[in-house]
Amino acid sequence: MGTTEDLAGWLVASRPDDIPADVVHEARRALVNIVGCALGGARHPAVDITIDALGAMFGPPDAAVLGRPERADPLHAALLNGITSHVEDFDDTLPRNYIHASSPVASALLAYASANRVSGRDLVHAFVLGFEATSRLGNATYPSHYTAGWHSTGSVGVFGAAIAVGTLLGLTHEQMIWAIGLAGTQAAGVREQFGSMGKALHPGRAAQNGYAAALLAQKGFTSGAHGIEGPRGWAPVTSAERDLSKVTDGLGASWELHVNTYKPFPCGIVNHPAIDACIQLHDEHGIAPGDVAALRLHVAPLVIDLCGKTDIHTGLEGKFSVVHGAAVGLVRGRAGLREYTDEAVNDADVKAVRERATREADDPAVTEDGVRVELELTDGRVLEKRLTASLGNLQRPLTDEGLSAKFRDQATLAVTAEQAEDALELSWRVDELADVAELVDATVPDG
């Protein structure tokens, strides 16, 4: 026996009823979040370009694409879903291994479910298994795999996509071993792509190639039996150090969805405490832009390194500017995708506050999870807000209501408010749907 065989054995023996109710609810939350992210990213130029470049290759339009009017064969729909759901860097994060597991797994599943009748119960089951395997493989190879330069959302997520689709296909034990092996031998994606469209290609290809691995295995395309752990298998080849016991120990007893987190703001997570604090100041004090004399952000040194930009002109630059995040939080009381457009960055009120903002790593008591904000008003008052854990952390998870608000904020970039409500409502009860295609169809823009 080996890791691959053991994992495959557990997977094919699993049944929907084996998933505890609290895990099902966390799966709902993950699906609400990732469908919202796909809608938020659906109009990104990377998606238009992919359709422009590859559309002539699309097979029969059996599948809808989340948030897009175009249809595609399910494999290309999986690719597009993976790009749309990750391209704004707003999807869920596993803080133990930095994997955004929902993008590759759900992107493949929702493409499959658009073209094949799948009940919500079966879909949630498949999602939980794909998510679980992805996160466990990530834990087993972290930090070695990630530090080496792999973008694990793609290079680990491909297993999750294969396992999730393979579960819906009802693969046998041997076929599941092959699907895992064929996924591992297609694992790819390096961090050199961070900052380019290439980054979003990773979960897209992971969804597409994992899906294909399951289809190939189902028809008898063979793989080595030790795709994960063999001496020249995925784990030894890509991860100098690994602890493969983390893949299989306690399967069914603990669930990785419980340690998944959801970003409230579409930018680097190190900015989040400052944004969160400024939104709280906005909500508590109703500050007008003209009232701000100075906005002093006392942050951890890493924040300066990664997001220290102050002289910014584009929405993309805004994502790497903690002073921009703080300014929009204070001015608008929110920091959604609309606060990271070129327009928002050049908005006069936002700019005025941003220009009065400073960021310093001068308080040793402030950790990467926290912030201390001093807001000096023109009337001389100084308001202070100190956070040790920001919204979205495991300690302060986004509530279901918070996830709904995030969904609406993103979805209305692609569809009408009415459609957004419909898609949101279907996402929250995805596990009850007789046919998940209903949810996918609800995300398609009218006309």
Place this chain on the structure above:
Amino acid sequence: MGTTEDLAGWLVASRPDDIPADVVHEARRALVNIVGCALGGARHPAVDITIDALGAMFGPPDAAVLGRPERADPLHAALLNGITSHVEDFDDTLPRNYIHASSPVASALLAYASANRVSGRDLVHAFVLGFEATSRLGNATYPSHYTAGWHSTGSVGVFGAAIAVGTLLGLTHEQMIWAIGLAGTQAAGVREQFGSMGKALHPGRAAQNGYAAALLAQKGFTSGAHGIEGPRGWAPVTSAERDLSKVTDGLGASWELHVNTYKPFPCGIVNHPAIDACIQLHDEHGIAPGDVAALRLHVAPLVIDLCGKTDIHTGLEGKFSVVHGAAVGLVRGRAGLREYTDEAVNDADVKAVRERATREADDPAVTEDGVRVELELTDGRVLEKRLTASLGNLQRPLTDEGLSAKFRDQATLAVTAEQAEDALELSWRVDELADVAELVDATVPDG
């Protein structure tokens, strides 16, 4: 400047006239060989299974598939060509880095050329560039990359496919940089798959994903600018040690096609000296199976390790049996794909000689490139044949006539002898064709 930018700059400045005539001829030889291999592998179960599993996803049937009646969108045609041309392990080998470069590069190009009008002159130019880049990237990262467990035919070949198709697309310098980056971030394929169908998936996916990388780059899908050499780019992530000067030093002055080799026999290269020697004994002495009293193979220790099997029953086992190779060489005077079927392994004459054959690593003078064969006849005579370099080595390259014979032997497994001659003739003058689709079409079985 960096490796990626420098390489891309050289590539986009290259013109068909820059390729020396002897390199063009070596490209012809490589294309004759790879088209023959694709025909030889076209009926392999792995190909049937791929079409069965993924056929419903195929886009418009704009491209013919080498040796198959089915048509597909060009990306899937590239995938299928990559599988067919590598699945019998009979394609060309670069002895410096063990890459089979023609499979990923030509598979993408011939799929592209089937769907788009391309002159033979342009195709050969694109092939030479894709081959050159693949081999140089292989040299720069060998042995680290291969030893780590990467199957470099896929994990390096993807660059060649992207570059070759990108050349035909006329990419700009910036687009070529992106195509290279997008290829590198899709690089995949591990050696754990050796011995399964997964191995042939590697050049297939390399051809398909490299092709897609070029299409995406053409339309503006961005990539990091240092896809090869960046700190988290392909080379550092996949190869603990590398010498990237080998990618760019002397570009245009030396050509990797000059050090490409062609297997005369469809089995592990360590068997080749023994087979070659036995074919020579057959040709020189016309031995009847009943005349053989003993066939003693004195081989290098590695031959026993890799191909020591003696009790064999299937064609696949025959590929790992030096005594089988020697026996068919002596009995039939040849060792083509037909000598590695289940039928050939169980042929009474072959079996009788094989059972009288022994293999021993007992002569320190015999290296891995050579063999000493003692053939004892029933009349008491002992014939000896000693080789220090076997057919197909750089020292004893397959002649053009030898490549034609190999082509016919394989092609007639998929098409009629008449069609095979036609395809062979077109392959030899590929650089003169006004439209390479003529060659691709010639490989499609009638009916």
